[in-house]
Each structure stands twice: as structure tokens, then as C-alpha cells.
Amino acid sequence: MANRCYINSLAQVSCQKPLSDEWFDSPCLYLEDYVRAQEPDTKDLIMPSESRRMSKILKRTVSTAITALKNSEIKHPDAIITGTGMGCMENSEKFLIDLSRFGENCLKPTLFMQSTHNTISSLIAIILKCHGYNNTYSHKGISFESSLLDAWIQMKNGMIRNALVGAHDEVSPFMDLVLERTHPEYSFVSEASVSAVLTNNMSSNNICEVVEVKLFHRPDVKELTNLLDKNIDNVLLLGINGNTLNDRPYENLLKALSYKPHTLQYKNIFGENFSASALGFYVGAKILEKQMIPTFLSWHNENVYTGNLEYVTILNHSDNITWSMIRLKRV
Template structure:
């Protein structure tokens, strides 16, 4: 056990999609500034990562998830990670909102099952595993603002104990216009 705990862990690569230019480090030297309180993430050109036929039913966060996962793995030279560990404070908010709005509008009739299936927190890690055909350890942390730290700690412990050699650790969240409005009214300090 002592020998496994002596192993060092390194972050080999990273990828980011935000309101800055996606999947590059330009924001370090040339950050884009905004005057608005709410700004959506800039969408990457996902044709490099996902077939157009597959993107049809994916929400924006799921497309961004696949782009960042594949980009980061390519940078690290890893084809198939031993583990996929995800942190998400709010999950797939856009799909959750659409599903709840449809439920309020139509009751339990005419609901789209895709919105429900893609609204859970573990949808993100599951989709990455499906796309990568990764059958290893897969865990999602949904602990609000400490979700990413929890995912990173899990990967660290799994590696230190020798259960895995590498992991794709990600943090994926989205704020929608509606969620932004709710947060503004319920938490004006933000």
C-alpha cells in the first residue's frame, strides 16, 4: 500500500469552453470582456469531434462536453481513459428546464423522453463513456460548488491506490437565461 501511495499524479492536459474563444488558450493573453451580467458560452466547431448525425439530439452542454473531453484526451495522447470522473453543480439545466416547462404546459401528455433522459447529472459522464466506448470506472459528483474538487480528489485517490493509471476528470455546468434570472432574484449578491 505504501508504494502505491508514493506515486505522483499529474495533470497532462486541459480543455475549456466558456464565454471566451473555445478550446484554446487565447483568453490568457487576449481575454474578451463583457458588460452584460449574463453571457452564453461560445460554441466550438464540433464537426471535428462529433458526427453531424449524432449532434441532432444533443443539447449544447452535451456537445461541449464531448468536444472538451476528446480535445483534452487528444492533447494527453490518451485514447481511452481508465476512468471518467465528472463534477457538475447543476447538471444539464437547459434540458431540465425544457422538460419541466413542457410538463407544466402539457401535463404528463406529449412529453419528450429525450429531454428527461438528458436532464440528469450523470448524463454527462455517461455520454462521454458511450462516445469513447469506455467501460471503466465512471462517477459523477453533483455537490454544487465543490463538484470539480470532489471529482479531482476521487481521481487522485483512485490513482494513489493503484486502481487506475489515468482519468478524464471534467467539470461541466451551464447557466441558462432563466436560471440566471432566478439566481439574480434569489441571490442578488452574485
């Protein structure tokens, strides 16, 4: 496992200004419980003949993927790996409503093709003409980490040199109603599309290094604290969202640690959805790149962080069943 895994570039579309780092200095603040993503300007990124069939999530995905690749040194990644909790939700809704309206006789071809989860990853491959490894992980709130782990293991083992990894989720008004019932622990529901170019090539353009990616199924608190206690220089970026049901497991974990880490949040400005942890990954990388922690990310800290920003550890859980730990290192 001698190979390294660096983040070479990143792009996001969310409720913050799309394809931009403007949120770092002046974030958009919301009081609503449900906020949709700010749509990117796709005119310079996608040809009109290609975009006319694309739903919102597909336009966002292609925008982040193309922007991340444009800003990177890689044009044709060896692998395209995508995480998505619910896939092309709006197209799925339209497809089913349409099918029902016409007596379940006729399928609308475009909606049929573009309502599956793996549409996202395959569309990027078609546009980029990448015929390499292409995979989609759909594991609720841990989908992004699953795709990142796949890329990380393959890069560490020398199976691929680089990868385009991302996570994309849209939340339609109908789905927001469903989430209210099925996920009461969510507050401030939003949408996310994040693409990251990973490379094993050491370069001055790299943003940071992904030193560790771990997934845990129903972990013992001790299992997590043992790992965190090893790295006491950590800044912890947590998936807390202001809802007790979601936040209590993080608080229990922090209480069990042998030290008091500097704790940060990101869902207060990016919101909650099945791909939110990809935004955590993006925020962690940007903190290391800019060597600065915006004050609005601070959570329950008595003081401003004054130590070295060498590492950021991103902790996330999905329903307190699956946990993930991603450790980023400054380059």
C-alpha cells in the same frame, strides 16, 4: 501514496475563445452581468448523427473531452469523473415545460434521458466506449473539486492509472434570474466546461502535477492558514469575483496569514458559475505550463511576481461552507 498525479492535457469552453488558450494573451472582456459560453465548432469533433440530439452543454462537454483526449497520450481513460452543479439545466427546463404543456401525460424520451446530472459523464463514456469507473458529483460550487479528489485518491492509491476529469455547467436565462435571487454574491454569471486528462505516467508532455487536493467543511480559518503558512512560496489563485459577500472570506483568510502571498484571480475574465473552480484549475495549470502570469490575473499585488513559478495553490469556497485547496506543481 507513492503514485503521482499529473495533468496531461486540458480543454475549456467558456466565455473566452473555446478550445483555445487565446485568452492568455488577449482575453475577451465583458461588461454584462450574464454572459453565455462561446460555442465550439463541433463539426470535426462530433458526428452530425450524434450531435443532433445533444443540448449545448452536452456538445460543449464532448468537445472539451475529445479535445483533451486528442491532445493527450491517453485514448481510453480508466475513469470518467464529472462535476456539475446543475447538470443539463436547459434540457430539464424544456422537459418540465413540455410535460406541463401536454397535461403531464407524455414524456419526451430524449429530454427525459438527457436532463439528468449523470447524462454528461455517461455520454462521454458511450462516445469513447469506456466501460470503466464512471461517476458524477453534484455539490454546488465544489462539484469539480469533488470529482478531482475522487480521481486523485484513486490514482494515488494505484486503483486507476489515468482519468478524464471535468466540470460542466450551463446557465440558461431563466436560471440566471433564479441565481440573481438565490446567489446575490454572484456577479458576472457565465458558463463553464472543462475537461482534464490526468495520468500517473511521468512524461515530458505533462503540464503540471497535482500535488494536493483537499476539501474542508466549515473550516476554521486557522485550519486553512496553517496549511498555507507551510507553503510560503505559493502563488494563490483565488475564487474572488468582485462581490463583497463572496470575497470577504478570502480577504479574512489572507489577513490571517503570516506572509503576504502573490494573489491572483480568474473569475474577472471567466465569470462565476458552479463549475468556475474548474476554470481556476485550468488557469493555474496554464500559468505553470507557460511560466508566466498575465497581468490581468493579478489581484491586489503591489508588484509584478518575479519569483519562481514552482507552485500554484487554488483556493475556492462554496457559500463559505465548503472550501477547497488544490496545489499544482511545475514539472
